[in-house]
Amino acid sequence: MANMQMTKTPMPEQEPNVRNANFKEVALGYTLEQAMNEAQRCIHCKNPACVSGCPVGIPIPDFLAKVAEGDIAAAYEILSNANALPAISGRVCPQENQCEGKCVRGVKGEPVSIGRVERFVADWAAEHGIANVATAPKNGHKVAVIGSGPAGLTCAGELARKGYEVSVFEAFHTPGGVLSYGIPEFRLPKAIVKREVANLEKMGVDIELNMVIGKVLTITELFEMGYEAVFIGSGAGLPMFMKIPGESLVGVYSANEYLTRINLMKAYKEDAATPILHNKKVAVVGGGNVAMDAARCAKRLGAEVHIVYRRSEAELPARAEEVHHAKEEGIIFDLLTNPISIEGDEKNHVQSITCVKMELGEPDASGRRRPVVIEGSEFKTEVDAVIMALGTQANKMSYSGTPGLEETRKGCVAADETGATSVPGIFAGGDAATGAATVILAMGAGKSAAKSIDEYIQSKK
Helix, strand or coil, X not given: CCCCCCCCCCCCECCHHHHCCCCXXXXXXXXXXXXXXXXXXXXXXXXXXXXXXXXXXXXXHHHHHHHHHCCHHHHHHHHHHHCCCHHHHHHHCCHXXXXXXXXXXXXXXXXXXXXXXXXXXXXXXXXXXXXXXXXCCCCCCEEEEECCCHHHHHHHHHHHHCCCEEEEECCCCCCCCHHHHCCCCCCCCHHHHHHHHHHHHHCCCEEECCCCECCCECHHHHHHCCCCEEEECCCCCEECCCCCCCCCCECEEEHHHHHHHHHCCCCCCCCCCCCCCCCCEEEEECCCHHHHHHHHHHHHCCCEEEEECCCCHHHCCCCHHHHHHHHHCCCEEECCEEEEEEEECCCCEEEEXXXXXXXXXXXXXXXXXXXXXXXXXXXXXXXXXXXECCCEXXXXXXXXXXXXXXXXXXXXECCCCCCECCCCCEEECCHHHHCCCCHHHHHHHHHHHHHHHHHHHHHXX
């Protein structure tokens, strides 16, 4: 009989005033008993909407049933057969908008905490030395994957399972893409990313680092080297700015640069090769998950941190959980506020930021109410750093100039829902094709593209 507890089994966490001074993981994970209790809340609907809400198609009721029984090894087999990176998606996937958002238990209470149980299963498997790395015999076909972020790693894993020889070309010196450079340690420990990458290598995936496709090699040259298909999963790492006065001052960062220095280069350590200033007062402009990540990092470096966002809290695009955690940790939210200039001192270092107050008008194209400036509301705040977290766009370096390859109006690779592009043999997915989105949507795109690549190559026989 199902556990009819109306609320989720709470996840143990570090205390806010402890965790806001360290980079250790905030959420501590379920125990076996907690995971079983939560899994038993699933009522096993005849037509489980949670599965249709999952971009990678995990058979959620099946793996939850095994957890409810305490058979975690069987749960991991079910989970990992559908999802190449369960320890990662269990931590950073916005389940509240996808699988959990469709859970019928959420109608009169809280949905089943699918993500927390998924994380538990993946971590349990790792602790017990279990990894799903079985593959079909090598089939003699070679595929190149550009980028080792969630789309690229998922595509590579799916193809390796089918027996393909897969080479992943990563521009950085560390694999993982946004999982390594974009998401802070306290949300996604890098040891977990390394573990998932190591499992792919056990499956025979070859990962080539410091390989900037478009500079070191072109896509055309990859085909000349014997690769029969190429998957473009290079993400969207090109930052956006407001184009306001003062953005070139010392102390103005893109969130991408700030997070890369901290997450990939460990700049928060005193002996870091790429140091970062420990600022006293920081303004983070934006309201998405990246803004929350940057703000929470700055807080851990000792700053007073303000989120500056031009709409109200109801319109914040960040996950509710991330906003909640940021508030608990002492981040200050300056809502209905928009910067108009940044001022510097005689050495061109950031000294202050000038903002205006906003009010919400009629809905814009996104469906959210358009922010309108309140006349005469200008005010100045002293800060010594400004982090622009306004979103990113695709960096076209890896694919620009590829003969016949079409791009969208926003400069992304034009690809259909299967990942196919205008050039036979070239596929794309994730942020490179859609613009900045979520990790799990990128994983879903990588999985779909792997299926299409397999069908494409097999059809040529």
